[in-house]
Amino acid sequence: MPKTAPPAAPDPSTPTVQTLAIRTIHVRDEIQPRFYLNNMVIDEYATLYAEADGTEPLPPIDVFAVGKQYYVSDGFHRLEAAKAAKRTELVCRVYQGSLQAAMRHGALANLRRGMVYSQQDRQRVLERFLADPEMSQRSNRDLGQLLGLSHVTVGRARQRLTALADLHKEWRALPITQTQPQAQHQEHIATFLQVEPTVVARYEQIHREPMNTDILLTRVARRMTDSDETKADAKASIRTEMEHVVQQREQERALRRRYRTPRPPKLTPEQQVQQEAESTRRARERELVDALESFVGLLEERPARPWRPAAYTLADMVQALAPERRQEIPALLVQADTVIQTLRDLLARPRMPAPVG
Secondary structure, eight states, X not given: OOOOOOOOOOOTTXXXXXXXXXGGEEOOTTTOOOSXXXXXXXXXXXHHHHHOSSSOSSOOXXXXXXXXXXXXXXXXXXXXXXXXXXXXXXXXXXXXXXXXXXXXXXXXXXXXXXXXXXXXHHHHHHHHHHHSTTGGGSOHHHHHHHHTOOHHHHHHHHHHHHHHHHHHHHHHXXXXXXXXXXXXXXXXXXXXXXXXXXXXXXXXXXXXXXXXXXXXXXXXXXXXXXXXXXXXXXXXXXXXXXXXXXXXXXXXXXXXXXXXXXOOOOOOXXXXXXXXXXXXXXXXXXXXXXXXXXXXXXXXXXXOOOOOOOSSOHHHHHHXXXXXXXXXXXHHHHHHHHHHHHHHHHHHSOOOOOXXX
């Protein structure tokens, strides 16, 4: 009998439609072409999934099988919407391939359909295409037309990746003398930017987190390509920014120290008792002054606070006065006699009749 031929291997480029458990579908940032997902779109899709009556309201998502894991390539909004709608399964088109193929497939799929890429998304996809062995072979004009960017932008991005690779090589070759990881990181940055390690430490303390190496190197590479600066000038620009931030913060701290109210010294129990007694005496003296001002206002017939006789005796009032003020009491009593006599004279005068109009 003739032997039966073995079944042909499935074509990796041809997907198979499968229903997968959502918990088995993984999301990786290096595949996601967009910077952010649109929450309004997710809510709209979630409503469609929640109200579906046994049918699929949206097309299947594209998933790549890499080894034994499934990774979403196209359909990130639909996947999040299905999770929000409490679905446990989702219909998927499953491809066989690698993570790089999943990234390439998803980026191209979103160019053909779905929401329009933002400028940030286009830059993100461009950088990934330039790092991809297959897509990087295309010309600057071809990639620019594909992503809706100018060939100049694509050329600068290509130069930036080349400069970034050179900067990473330089970074890895920097000498290390410190033993602690944090000190090594700060030493790396200080040597790379030719700045004092104390400036790096203070800069990280101000921002409350270590400087990200990838972000630092990308900033240098971007200044080299977008601003046409040399590597030394790009480093000098970032170094100047760091030193300015540290210097400005030091000036702010010096001003705060200069105008800060000094903290009062800690008092002993005896000093606290004396302080409370002095506060009580000052309060009673203020009450006495208020009473005298009210009395003078009545004598001068001008608006003043209502006269409220004090609820304490003359001895209390005298005791409330400071020692140096008590010496003025005799003179005040003479003036008081004069005021009292003036009042008696005024009260003894016959009242003038009111004019007849």
